[in-house]
Amino acid sequence: MKKVHRILGICLLAATVNTAYACELTPKKSKIEPIIAQATITHKKEKADNNTVKIALLLDTSNSMDGLINQAKSQLWDIVNKFTHAKCGNDSRPQLQIALYQYGNDNLSSKEGYIQQVLDFSNDLDEISEKLFSLTTNGGEEYCGQVIQTSLKQLDWGKNPDNLKMIFIAGNEPFTQGKLNYKDAVTNATEKDVVVNTIFCGNYEQGINGDWKKGATLTGGEYMAIDHNKRIVHIDTPYDDIIIKLNGKLNKTYISYGSLGASKMAMQAEQDANAEALEETVIVKRAVSKSSRMYKNSSWDLVDAMDDKDFDVSEIKKEQLPAELQGKSTSEIERYIETKKRERADIQKEIQELNSKREVYIAENQKENAKGELENAMLEAIKKQAEKKNYKWD
CATH class of the missing domain: 3.40.50.410 (von Willebrand factor, type A domain)
Known part of the structure; x- marks a missing residue:
């Protein structure tokens, strides 16, 4: 049913x-x-x-x-x-x-x-x-x-x-x-x-x-x-553990802001935990999704929000920023965001490259009609x- x-x-x-x-x-x-x-x-x-x-x-x-x-x-x-x-x-x-x-x-x-x-x-x-x-x-x-x-x-x-x-x-x-x-x-x-x-x-x-x-x-x-x-039947690969570790690093590139920030960041972590508790391979698949263009969070993440041309970080009130940014100037905040953006891009690229190898491994080891x-x-x-x-x- x-x-x-x-x-x-x-x-x-x-x-x-x-x-x-x-x-x-x-x-x-x-x-x-x-x-x-x-x-x-x-x-x-x-x-x-x-x-x-x-x-x-x-x-x-x-x-x-x-x-x-x-x-x-x-x-x-x-x-x-x-x-x-x-x-x-x-x-x-x-x-x-x-x-x-x-x-x-x-x-x-x-x-x-x-x-x-x-x-x-x-x-x-x-x-x-x-x-x-x-x-x-x-x-x-x-x-x-x-x-x-x-x-x-x-x-x-x-x-x-x-x-x-x-x-x-x-x-x-x-x-x-x-x-x-x-x-x-x-x-x-x-x-x-x-x-x-x-x-x-x-x-x-x-x-x-x-x-x-x-x-x-x-x-x-x-x-x-x-x-x-x-x-x-899920196939474990030599690349799974590496992708899972990169997923943890990927989460650290998110910068929460606004009334949604804290709850959405908590939801991100909770869904990682749900996926991993279900089966290790599921968190790997989720990490791959998070490294793609489909995973966008401009409503609560400053890195994604900065990609919107109409977004102005200077308009965000101090209390809507994470603690580590509340005492910084607009230019300092922008430099911090840019640093996180580069880190994220590098991590996402590495996950995608590892996933390509992972897919080849699965194809070579997967039984017909699996x-x-x-x-x-x-x-x-x-x-x-x-x-x-x-x-x-x-």
């Missing part, structure tokens, strides 16, 4: 990409809003623009989902890393936003159809990881049509026809459950130019009999059936649908 394990990962990855333009042949100019460096910096979601790939993951969190959730936590970084080099026809790099819903869990409100929005569209990889690790399972009613309809209604999908908009829903009960007819939900998805992909955790024919295939094909999406009990079914199926669906929006891969 909950094959969802990599679903999140792959989804994540789906657009997974970096930061810039949607898949338009000619990038449209969009107004860049300056980062407001005030004492009361609020946590506001980045405004959706013309340069965004949007993916909503709808995960069944009923009883048999625990193992699948763990796999999703791991596969998240696999997918992100694989899509680091996705680009549009104009060679620009689209921004990725992920939303997360859970459904089919008795701990959720029956009035809401046992459905909960866990995360609105976000491009914050730490936040996505945090929400994924927060999921717990419990028995419940699984209303596929209603959770699709809820995500269509609550999320801001936008109206740009060039954007790639996808739903991935995973579960193991009939797609027909609930008062809301799933055909009405997927019709609404088509009207919003959202493709629905379905992942049935169980026998392929059983999923077809339960209308999971129809739920996908009515929107031009893909139907997938997977063995949710398949265990993914990758998870979900990962392969979702990646295939994403690439197929992305090509229609003029995406390509380095």
Whole structure:
């Protein structure tokens, strides 16, 4: 039922990409809003623009989902890393936003159809990881049509026809459950130019009999059936320990600021710990993601913020700076930031180079068909649908 394990990962990855333009042949100019460096910096979601790939993951969190959730936590970084080099026809790099819903869990409100929005569209990889690790399972009613309809209604999908908009829903009960007819939900998805992909955790024919295939094909999406009990075998490499140590050094290049600074830096460390506790190889994959262009934290990190042309560090009030910078002049702060920026670039480059060697080692030592079914199926669906929006891969 909950094959969802990599679903999140792959989804994540789906657009997974970096930061810039949607898949338009000619990038449209969009107004860049300056980062407001005030004492009361609020946590506001980045405004959706013309340069965004949007993916909503709808995960069944009923009883048999625990193992699948763990796999999703791991596969998240696999997918992100694989899509680091996705680009549009104009060679620009689209921004990725992920939303997360859970459904089919008795701990959720029956009035809401046992459905909960866990995360609105976000491009914050730490936040996505945090929400994924927060999921717990419990028995419940699984209303596929209603959770699709809820995500269509609550999320801001936008109206740009060039954007790639996808739903991935995973579960193991009939797609027909609930008062809301799933055909009405997927019709609404088509009207919003959202493709629905379905992942049935169980026998392929059983999923077809339960209308999971129809739920996908009515929107031009893909139907997938997977063995949710398949265990993914991770391969340890000679480069893992080095990458983990470099990840620790990488964290020391972050300079928190503003009202979000302390909590976001703590979240970064917490998600590192979550990944490492799950399995050593997961923290390695996460470190690789953190060394890519996808991992940007300008809302709380001065190094990333300085890359925004409208950001002025002199506007940050003293109390919004870390203690080591509060007594320094603007020029001294800028020099400090530049030093950390160079350190980060060097560390990220080293991680990427080591990861290239790591991938070669894994390819040479990995048995045939060792990758998870979900990962392969979702990646295939994403690439197929992305090509229609003029995406390509380095």
